[in-house]
Amino acid sequence: MSQDDGGGQQEAGLTTGEVARRLGVAPTTVRSWDRRYGLGPAGRVGGRHRRWTPADVALLERMCALTATGVPPAEAARAVLGAPPPVSSPRPQPADAPPEPPASGASRAHAGMRLGDARHECRGLARAALRLDAVALDELLNSAVETYGLVDAWQEIVMPTLQAVGRKWETSGERYVEVEHFLSWHVACALRRAAPPVADGLPGGTVLLACVPGENHTLPLEALSAALAQRRVAVRMFGAALPVEALVEAVRRTGPAVVGLWAQSRTTASRPLAQHVAGMSWGVRGSRRQATVMTLGPGWAGKAVGGALRPPGLAEAVDAVETRVRG
Structure with a gap:
C-alpha cells in the first residue's frame, strides 16, 4: 500500500499501474481480470479511476499464485471469489491409474520464491518470470531502471530476484531451469536497452x-x-x-x-x-x-x-x- 510522509496509508489506495508493478503483471492483465471475472476494486475515484485497497490486492495475489501454477484464469478466478466450480461429470479413470495429485497446495508450494523481506518489485519480477510472461517482465524491468536508475535497480531488485530464482532451481531437482533462462535473457535485453552507444574517447580511456x-x-x-x-x-x-x-x-x-x-x-x-x-x-x-x-x-x-x-x-x-x- 502506498504511504504518505507520516507513514500512514493513503486512503485513496493504489492505482492499477502500481498494483500491476507489485504483482508482476501487465496493467492490461489487471484490467482484464476486473472486466472478465469481477476481480475489480471496491472503490473508484470520481466514479472512474480504479483505486485498489489491501483486500482487493490480496485477491489479485491469490489469482497470480494460482495462474502461476498453470490453473486457467477462469478457474482461478472462481477459486479466488469462492464460487463453486462448474458441474461436470467425472472423467473415467483406468483401474490402475495413479491417484490424482493434490489440487493446488503442493503446486503452490513449488511456485513460491524465497525473497524474504525483498521489496515488492522483486516479488513482481519473480511472479512474471514464473508465469513466463514476457510482456510483463519487460515492463517491470524497464520501469525499475527508469524509476531507480540502472545501478540501484540492479542491486536492489534484479540481483535479489535472480538469486531467488537460482536458489529455486538448485532446490527443486532441476525444475524451473526455463524460468532462470527466461529471466536472464530479459534482464540482458533490458540492460542493453538502457545502455546508450558511446564512441571511443581518448587513447587509453576505454x-x-x-x-x-x-x-x-x-x-x-x-x-x-x-x-x-x-x-x-x-x-x-x-x-x-x-x-x-x-x-x-x-x-x-x-x-x-x-x-x-x-x-x-x-x-x-x-x-x-x-x-x-x-x-x-x-x-x-x-x-x-x-x-x-x-x-x-x-x-x-x-x-x-x-x-x-x-x-x-x-x-x-x-x-x-x-x-x-x-x-
Whole structure:
C-alpha cells in the first residue's frame, strides 16, 4: 500500500499501474481480470479511476499464485471469489491409474520464491518470470531502471530476484531451469536497452570487460557495461569464457585503462592470469602504459592480486572505473 510522509496509508489506495508493478503483471492483465471475472476494486475515484485497497490486492495475489501454477484464469478466478466450480461429470479413470495429485497446495508450494523481506518489485519480477510472461517482465524491468536508475535497480531488485530464482532451481531437482533462462535473457535485453552507444574517447580511456576462461556468467558484466555506458565511458565487452590468448591479444590491441575480469567461481578465478594482465605494457619506449586490473565477482574472494582493484559491488566498480578513466 502506498504511504504518505507520516507513514500512514493513503486512503485513496493504489492505482492499477502500481498494483500491476507489485504483482508482476501487465496493467492490461489487471484490467482484464476486473472486466472478465469481477476481480475489480471496491472503490473508484470520481466514479472512474480504479483505486485498489489491501483486500482487493490480496485477491489479485491469490489469482497470480494460482495462474502461476498453470490453473486457467477462469478457474482461478472462481477459486479466488469462492464460487463453486462448474458441474461436470467425472472423467473415467483406468483401474490402475495413479491417484490424482493434490489440487493446488503442493503446486503452490513449488511456485513460491524465497525473497524474504525483498521489496515488492522483486516479488513482481519473480511472479512474471514464473508465469513466463514476457510482456510483463519487460515492463517491470524497464520501469525499475527508469524509476531507480540502472545501478540501484540492479542491486536492489534484479540481483535479489535472480538469486531467488537460482536458489529455486538448485532446490527443486532441476525444475524451473526455463524460468532462470527466461529471466536472464530479459534482464540482458533490458540492460542493453538502457545502455546508450558511446564512441571511443581518448587513447587509453576505454575499458575492457571479459569473463575469465571457463566462466560463463555474463550478466553482472553486462550490468557494469551498461552502467558505464550511461556515464559515457567507452567499453569493449568480450563476454563469456574469453581464452587466455584472446584476452592478452585484446589488451594489446585496445590499450585499455581498465581490464575487468569476472569470475563467479573460485575454480575459474586465476590469480596468475590477473597478475599477467596487470604486468602487460604497450606504447613507445619512454611512455609505455599499463592497464589497471579489476577483479570482479565472488570467485576472487581470498585471491588478492597486488595492485588490482577489488570493488565489492556494481556502484563501487562504476565509480572506480570512472575515476581511473577520467583521472
